[in-house]
Amino acid sequence: MTTTTPDVRAAAGPDPVVPAVPRRRGRARTHSSDQPRRSRLLTVVMLLVLLYFLLPLFWLFVASTKSNADLFSTFGLWFADSSSLWANITTVFTTQDGIYLVWLRNTVVYALSSAIGAALLATMAGYAFAKYRFPGGNAIFGGILGSIMVPTTALAIPTYLLFAKAGLVNTPWAVILPSLVSPFGVYLMRVYAADAVDDTLIEAARVDGAGELRIFFQVAMRLLVPGMVTVLLFTLVATWNNYFLPLIVLNSTDLFPLTVGLAQWQATAAGGSGSRPLFSAIITGSAISIIPLVIAFLFLQRYWQSGLATGSVKG
Amino acid sequence: MTTDVSTSRAPTPARPHRRPSPMRRKENATAYLLISPFVVIFLLFLIVPLVYAGYLSMFREQLVGGTTFIGLDNYVRALQDSSFLSGVGRMTIVLVIQVPIMLGLALLFALLLDAGVLYLQRFIRLGIFIPYAVPGVIAALMWGYLYGPDFGPTAQIADRLGTTAPQFLSSDWMLFSIMNIVTWEFVGYNMIIMYAALRAVPAELYDAASVDGAGPVRTAWSIKIPAIRAAILLTLIFSVIGTFQLFTEPNLLANLAPNVIGVDYTPNLYAYNLSFINRDLNYAAAIAFLLGIVIMTVSYVVQLSAQRKERAR
Numbered sequence: 356m357t358t359t360t361p362d363v364r365a366a367a368g369p370d371p372v373v374p375a376v377p378r379r380r381g382r383a384r385t386h387s388s389d390q391p392r393r394s395r396l397l398t399v400v401m402l403l404v405l406l407y408f409l410l411p412l413f414w415l416f417v418a419s420t421k422s423n424a425d426l427f428s429t430f431g432l433w434f435a436d437s438s439s440l441w442a443n444i445t446t447v448f449t450t451q452d453g454i455y456l457v458w459l460r461n462t463v464v465y466a467l468s469s470a471i472g473a474a475l476l477a478t479m480a481g482y483a484f485a486k487y488r489f490p491g492g493n494a495i496f497g498g499i500l501g502s503i504m505v506p507t508t509a510l511a512i513p514t515y516l517l518f519a520k521a522g523l524v525n526t527p528w529a530v531i532l533p534s535l536v537s538p539f540g541v542y543l544m545r546v547y548a549a550d551a552v553d554d555t556l557i558e559a560a561r562v563d564g565a566g567e568l569r570i571f572f573q574v575a576m577r578l579l580v581p582g583m584v585t586v587l588l589f590t591l592v593a594t595w596n597n598y599f600l601p602l603i604v605l606n607s608t609d610l611f612p613l614t615v616g617l618a619q620w621q622a623t624a625a626g627g628s629g630s631r632p633l634f635s636a637i638i639t640g641s642a643i644s645i646i647p648l649v650i651a652f653l654f655l656q657r658y659w660q661s662g663l664a665t666g667s668v669k670g
Numbered sequence: 671m672t673t674d675v676s677t678s679r680a681p682t683p684a685r686p687h688r689r690p691s692p693m694r695r696k697e698n699a700t701a702y703l704l705i706s707p708f709v710v711i712f713l714l715f716l717i718v719p720l721v722y723a724g725y726l727s728m729f730r731e732q733l734v735g736g737t738t739f740i741g742l743d744n745y746v747r748a749l750q751d752s753s754f755l756s757g758v759g760r761m762t763i764v765l766v767i768q769v770p771i772m773l774g775l776a777l778l779f780a781l782l783l784d785a786g787v788l789y790l791q792r793f794i795r796l797g798i799f800i801p802y803a804v805p806g807v808i809a810a811l812m813w814g815y816l817y818g819p820d821f822g823p824t825a826q827i828a829d830r831l832g833t834t835a836p837q838f839l840s841s842d843w844m845l846f847s848i849m850n851i852v853t854w855e856f857v858g859y860n861m862i863i864m865y866a867a868l869r870a871v872p873a874e875l876y877d878a879a880s881v882d883g884a885g886p887v888r889t890a891w892s893i894k895i896p897a898i899r900a901a902i903l904l905t906l907i908f909s910v911i912g913t914f915q916l917f918t919e920p921n922l923l924a925n926l927a928p929n930v931i932g933v934d935y936t937p938n939l940y941a942y943n944l945s946f947i948n949r950d951l952n953y954a955a956a957i958a959f960l961l962g963i964v965i966m967t968v969s970y971v972v973q974l975s976a977q978r979k980e981r982a983r
Binding site: 392401404408414415484506509510513514536592615626645648656 | 697703707714723788794797805808815816822915918926938
């Protein structure tokens, strides 16, 4: 790509590898501005499809308003006569001396520190790979790219053993440190930085006498924020939802994230032994645990959509 | 994936200079400084564990005699281990059945959304995507109850209709039940990747087609899908990786159906049980390593065949 301004690039002919940097959002899309005929029939079909994706969640929220008895005696997809939502919430937050709140706090701490750390590291590295040509750069980047295919779960067992030797097992570090590695994040930020930070801008800053690091932190960083938020959001989801790693490296209940904690409750409930009341606690606890991420995704739509475009288009 | 560097800094120093200029050296130093934090944690938490797993897999630990070097014996054992092989076989079934369904649906939905033929587009797009924000553990928990005979709505509806619902958690149905959960979780994610790629296809490509009088279906088939091949390949590779690593869903459903999901239902479950129940860490490392090789081989074959198809065009 040799174009310099967004406008020229938008019109730059049949080049299918144009990263979707947000500033291109305003681009006129001929084929969608044609006002294509909308179809009622297709919309109805898609709304039926949508039921498949949303009904289970609807069930979860309906079930979280029911007492254990109502769970068994009323129809699953509609509310019971009396709501037990408040009682269930109370149960969730008081069972085992309020361990749920501890799990929630752990999840937030692990997910936020991993996401912020991973996004920062990926941004620095991605920018360097995009804007500097240095000995070994391509080889290192190739190695990072290749590692995307290494299954993370294949690493979990040796990671556990190494952490055991280093005395890190059963500490928050055991969850956070491996989550900082985001090879896909580096790849994404490289593609993003190549386009979002103009070379002439860097040259101009150099002429003004700004040091290289100052250029990164004070000039480039601001332009990289949308890409960074994408990496942040996806690492946040990956860590928030992670189950395998914390299951392996943590063993005290006080350190569990929500996933491991709720899975433990489920195992106890399924085991029978008079633990029936746990059902509503598990269901309500599950419902509460997905609210933060759903809200994050709804509010940060702009970022994850453009960021995914960047990654996939060049992928 | 492209490793194109043409967008890097324009002024490249002339080759003959053996010693880089001070300016150039300063830039190199900055680049190394910027990548070093990532590279350090990359080495520590990805490369070192990987090498360590390879190292561990070549030893055997016995109560009598201690740790002995056995070369590739663990791998020979794994390749004859019906537990490992049946797990890989089961994941191959998922790969062949579930992945095409999931990616096919994702592509269909992405094309429909991109064509702009739906009302309520934004709502539909978000609604399909939302399950991605639900942790695998919660999805498995929820579907486990939905499948269940106690208070699952399917059982309730069937009961009201005077029949019985399929035993979703029985051995006949379990694999399909798991495939359904995975599909539910990831159709939206894959759809968004494809949709984003479709939005970035230059409009000029479509103009040519509409001049030629191609209908929306033909445009989708012969222009849109080829234009986003890279994105489709990416989702396919991620699906291969995810499928062979299946762990969360079977691990949670195992609580509800312990007789159906054994310790070796998936290769990952097997490696986990080997290390933390049997304490056979060396063999578990070999299984994990071998699984990694399977994943990389399949991903590589997928990429290769995609490239060959492209060349044949």
